[in-house]
Every structure is written in C-alpha cells, then in structure tokens.
Amino acid sequence: MQKVLSFGELLLRFSPELGGGWIRQNAMPVFIGGAELNVATALSNWGVPVRYSTVLPSNALADEVIEFIEQKGIEASGVYRFGSRIGSYYLPQGTDLKAAGVIYDRAFSAFSELEPGKVDWSQALDGVSWLHLSAISPALNEAVADACLELVKAASERGIFISLDLNYRAKLWQYGKKPVEVMPALAEYCDLVMGNIWAAHTLLGIPLNDRLIAADQPAEYIAHAAETAAAIRARFPRCKVVANTFRFDYANTGIRYYATLHTTDQNCVSPEFLTETVVDKVGSGDCFMAGLIYGLFNGRTPQEVVDYAAAAAFGKLQEYGDATAQTEADVTERLLALSK
Structure with missing residues (x-):
C-alpha cells in the first residue's frame, strides 16, 4: 500500500511551570513533537501507513528519538542524519504557540543545515503517494526553504499528491524574506492547502475582506472562507482542496471551534464545537490536518472529511502534549454524541 510522507523538523518541547516552579522542582515536562511529526502520529493511530522525514544528528539522543518514532508505528526511513x-x-x-510565550531554540539545529542537493529525496519518496509539509520549515532560513521547494518539485515529478499547512510563526521569519515572498512558490505544487483566512493573507497574499471580518459572526467567517478558497484555487490552479479552521476564545477559558472544506464544486462546514476548558492548545491544528489526510486517503466525502478533521482537532484540546492519542473510535464517538 502507498504511504503518506510527513516532512518537517522534529522538536523537543520543554514546558516549564512559570513562577519558578521548574527551578524549585529541578524538572520540566519534555515532549517529542513538531507539527509534521504530530500529523504522522495521528495518521498512524488511525491506520494510515505513514513515513516521517526529518534531519537528526548522529548521536545517542537522536537514536532514542528514532526508536520512539518507530514504536508509534511510523516508518523512519526518511530520517537523514x-x-x-x-x-x-x-x-x-x-x-499558546501563537502567543508571545513561546521561546525557540532552533538556530544551528541539524534540520536548519538542510539545503538543496544535500540529500537524495528518492529514499524518502519511494512508495509514497502523498507528501505533507508545512510553512514552518521554510520559515527557518532561505536554504531550508529552497530545500523544501526541491522536495515538492521531486514529489510533483513522481505524481505525488502534496498538502501544505499554512502554519504561521512570526518569530521564525527572521532571515530577511517575508512569507509572501517564499510560500507562493511552494503552493504552486500543492493539491491541498490548509490554514485560515489570516494565514492565507500573510503567507500567500490572499486578500482579506474587512467587511466580513468586522461582522465577527460564524456566517460571515464561513463566507470569507469560501472567498479565500476560491482565490487560492484561482491563483494556484493545481490546488483541488482548501480547508480553513476557526478557533476563538469562548467563556473566558474555553474554545469555539469550526472548520470549512472547499473543493471545486462543494463548500462544506463542520459542526460547531464548544468547550469551557482546554488542557493544551498545541497540536490541535496538526490533528485537523491529519484528519483531512485520513479522510481523503480513505475516500471519504468532503463533508465526512471536514467533520472528522474538526472533531479530531477539537478532541486534541483535551490532551496534554504535542501529539494526539485519539483513536478512530474516539473521534467517531465525539461526532455521534454531537448529533444526538
């Protein structure tokens, strides 16, 4: 069976307890994550054959990380050392990752040393029918961005379906190029683009409709998502599917969540999910992306795809850590409970 390849930087996430708790305890939680590994983990949970590709150093710590990946049922033959x-x-x-609290320590990482011509993508792409990557990788430096372009071109030449998550991390774009100067070249090769209306504007230059945003109502945001999707497909003719997520604060400590999926002839909207408490916001978008891949990989209808993806993303908000442990049954039961 053909595999999904998820490509991006593996990261160690340190989560200190502020107020000096991490100092007094001489400890802090550590998670193995990264957006694309989170996607791969969810896909493996849901029975989709998946390979992960990244760059790691040749040392004992990285060896243990690779063993951890393989124990999750993820093929690691795409890891370069x-x-x-x-x-x-x-x-x-x-x-929150999108807030000022995040502190990156990614300079001079093994992945940041990636550049065109440094690796042969043949091994990673062998037996692959789907390539997934995100806007986080090209945000690191120009050489990595060029390597990402090299990868999508290689995948395109092999007829591989390509998905792109428009993850925007303002703190990472520090090498003199604006996202809109880099990301459109990658988007030209993509069959599926996922993000939100604001990310599409910042990374791809897709216009924002101030009138619809000012209304600040679900119906207007959904209408804007349709406008954004149409603009993306018009500018990038290869793109067949566009998905947008909407995650807003609710009841002070909670979340209101819904999503849309747009194809050439359908505009689908997920159910709206509400919670007054959130355990961890990290990885929710990655879970949504994995849900899209899972649904499309298995031939589900567009409505089924967006419903499953949104339910999975919402469920991730109640899990601590980067990656989800939800099963297919967990996600399906959440949708069934909502319909009762």
Whole structure:
C-alpha cells in the first residue's frame, strides 16, 4: 500500500511551570513533537501507513528519538542524519504557540543545515503517494526553504499528491524574506492547502475582506472562507482542496471551534464545537490536518472529511502534549454524541 510522507523538523518541547516552579522542582515536562511529526502520529493511530522525514544528528539522543518514532508505528526511513543538535522550543505551561510565550531554540539545529542537493529525496519518496509539509520549515532560513521547494518539485515529478499547512510563526521569519515572498512558490505544487483566512493573507497574499471580518459572526467567517478558497484555487490552479479552521476564545477559558472544506464544486462546514476548558492548545491544528489526510486517503466525502478533521482537532484540546492519542473510535464517538 502507498504511504503518506510527513516532512518537517522534529522538536523537543520543554514546558516549564512559570513562577519558578521548574527551578524549585529541578524538572520540566519534555515532549517529542513538531507539527509534521504530530500529523504522522495521528495518521498512524488511525491506520494510515505513514513515513516521517526529518534531519537528526548522529548521536545517542537522536537514536532514542528514532526508536520512539518507530514504536508509534511510523516508518523512519526518511530520517537523514547529519548536524549536531536537535531543535527545541520552550512553551511555558498555560501559554499558546501563537502567543508571545513561546521561546525557540532552533538556530544551528541539524534540520536548519538542510539545503538543496544535500540529500537524495528518492529514499524518502519511494512508495509514497502523498507528501505533507508545512510553512514552518521554510520559515527557518532561505536554504531550508529552497530545500523544501526541491522536495515538492521531486514529489510533483513522481505524481505525488502534496498538502501544505499554512502554519504561521512570526518569530521564525527572521532571515530577511517575508512569507509572501517564499510560500507562493511552494503552493504552486500543492493539491491541498490548509490554514485560515489570516494565514492565507500573510503567507500567500490572499486578500482579506474587512467587511466580513468586522461582522465577527460564524456566517460571515464561513463566507470569507469560501472567498479565500476560491482565490487560492484561482491563483494556484493545481490546488483541488482548501480547508480553513476557526478557533476563538469562548467563556473566558474555553474554545469555539469550526472548520470549512472547499473543493471545486462543494463548500462544506463542520459542526460547531464548544468547550469551557482546554488542557493544551498545541497540536490541535496538526490533528485537523491529519484528519483531512485520513479522510481523503480513505475516500471519504468532503463533508465526512471536514467533520472528522474538526472533531479530531477539537478532541486534541483535551490532551496534554504535542501529539494526539485519539483513536478512530474516539473521534467517531465525539461526532455521534454531537448529533444526538
């Protein structure tokens, strides 16, 4: 059976307890993650054959990380070995990746040393029918961005379906190029683009409709998602599917969540999910992306795809750590409970 290849930087996430708790305890939780590994983990949970590709140094710590990946049922033959350190980031407990609390420690990581011509993508792409990557990798430096372009071109030449997550991390784009100067070249090769209306504007230059945003209502945001999807497909003719997520604060400590999926002839909207408490926001978007891949890989209808993806993403909000442990049954039961 053909595999999904998920490509991106593996990261160690350190989650200190602020207020000096991590100092007094001489400890802090450590998670193995990274957006694309989170996607691969979810897919493996849901029975989709998946391979992970990244760059790790040749040392004992990286050996243990690879063993951890393989124990999750993820094929690690796409891992390349060079460089001297694993990238990491610090996310104090109770903060959000998109907020000011995140502290990156990714400079001079093994993955950041990637550049065109440094690896032969043949091994990673062998037996692959789907390539997934995100906007996080090309945000690191120009050489990595060029290597990402090299990879999508190689995948395109092999007729591989390509998906792109428009993850926007403002703190990472620090090498003199704006996202909109880099990301459109990658998007030209993509069959599926996922993100939100604001990320599409910042990374791809897709216009924002201020009138619809000012209304600040689900119906208007859903209408905007359709406009954004149409603009993406018009600018990038290869793109067949566009998905948008909407995650807003609710009841002070909770989340209101819904999503849309757009094809050439359908605009589908997920159910709306509400919770007054959130355990961990990290990885929810990755879980949504994995849900899209899972549904499309298994030939589900567009409505079934977006419903499953949104339910999975919402479920991840109640899990601590980067990657989900949800099963297919967990996600399906959440959808059934919502319909009762």
